Amino acid sequence: MFRRLSILASLCACAGAGLAQDLSTIQIHGFATQGFLYSSTNNYLSANTSSGSLAWNDGAVSVSDTLSDKLRVGIQLHMYQLGDLGGPTLQVDWATGDYKLNDHFGFRAGKFKIPIGLFNDSQDVDAVHLWALLPQSVYPTDNRGVTLAATGGEFYGSAKLAKKAGTLVYRAYAGSRPLDLNGGYVKSLNLDLQGLDSAFGLSATLVTTAPSGTVFGGDVRWQTPLKGLLVGSSAFVEDMHGSAGAVAFTISRNTVTQQYAQFERGRFFVAGEVKRVPVDFFFVATTPLGPVRVPYYLDWRAWYVMTSYRVIEKLQVGTYYSHFVDTRGAEGPAPIDNYSRDWTVSARYDFNSYFYGKLEEHFIHGTALGYYPDTNPNGEQPRSNVLAAKIGFSF
């Protein structure tokens, strides 16, 4: 009996020691933000911003564990609310097993953030940006779920080039991507479906199953020999299928391309990106007279330039110009709907290592981005200024 107890006690001690060791490698981090949007005319990003809106918050918690010097596992849960978009449902932002053989080769499997350009994979992580809203031409907040993450596999690594030629950092991935049912893309789809259903005399339907499709692509960035200068290029190939009632919709396979450069030296930062999104999209409505195909061809061109300066350790200021145009030409809607130009000035103050605040003003011309007809029932004005303020906490 004593022997059994001794063995049991030894096992418990070993398990306890093992557990303690394991727990010491577990990391828990998170962030939470609360924002305020106030616009001079149009309601922005599906919120009632012309009256001032607090319906803008998000938060995340990540848990990760380093199981060995090569293997790490982790998960991040995220929730957000932005006007009509998002909600209290927790979503898996990423959840991966990450095996890094060496600096040249690593592999992640699971749900991973998609690397496109400078900020695609971090666009829902407010704590790491000066800006309350990233340049909407390239990173539309209401549609971020379209390119944010995929479920599949990714390999990554870096290679030092010949002496004094810098370093290449590369990532390539493939997987599937279901859309966020509560995101802006599905909201726009539902508004389009209302029009189609009405035109063809079909009963009104909404998208209730997340449209999905395959994605693959890669990102290569060159850390040049000039300290702080980075240039890169990304390609993102996607398709998508979905349906709602008697209407099916499809995005044929297309390639989103993005080129970018950034220079960071001391307190100074400057960056710019160019993005092209050619999309061949069509609805097929099953009407009493047979199937009717309604095509849409979109060719979005977007770019921005930004600069910022850290005035003191706790205060960072910056400005950007963001430009978006749909070059469909004559087939497009009225010119005001075809473009968006946004001058932005911004400041961020870090109260300490955990708390920060942001204040930002947008001077927007054109209505191609961020506006929804149901939240602007009287139409949209060509110009609208938007004040964005945020407080955040990160640990």
Add this chain to the structure above:
Amino acid sequence: MKKRRFSILIAGVVLSCAAAQTAAQAQNVVIIVNNEVRATAASSDDIRGIFTGDKSSLGDGSRVTPVTLKGGPAHEAFLKTYAGKGDAAFRTGWRNLVFTGQGAMPKMFDSEAALVDYVAATPGAIGYVSRGTDVGKAKTLVVR
């Protein structure tokens, strides 16, 4: 012409002072590693890459895990010399890796003594302390 030469002279003096300041800061901080790490030297690019999360091994292939101080003169000197950024930007860089699923935050220590103890006891650990600090059983890495 004289004015132009004077401007060039002033610019040269300013640049020299900046270089001398950086060199002085580099001399104020030393890189330490666990004794089991094979490498005895590393390039400043390697050090920057490891402490910004871009790399996980030194030039000779030795795998290392960075640990940092929470603040203080040695921390500031290290960031200025090797990372080229302040503490807020440094932490933001790591948060970016953590919240996008690409990395784990380095362990942070309140004191140099605690950091030395951890590095000495943890295989693969790499950190930094003020020059002259007793590094115990840890090993000082020569930075080229």
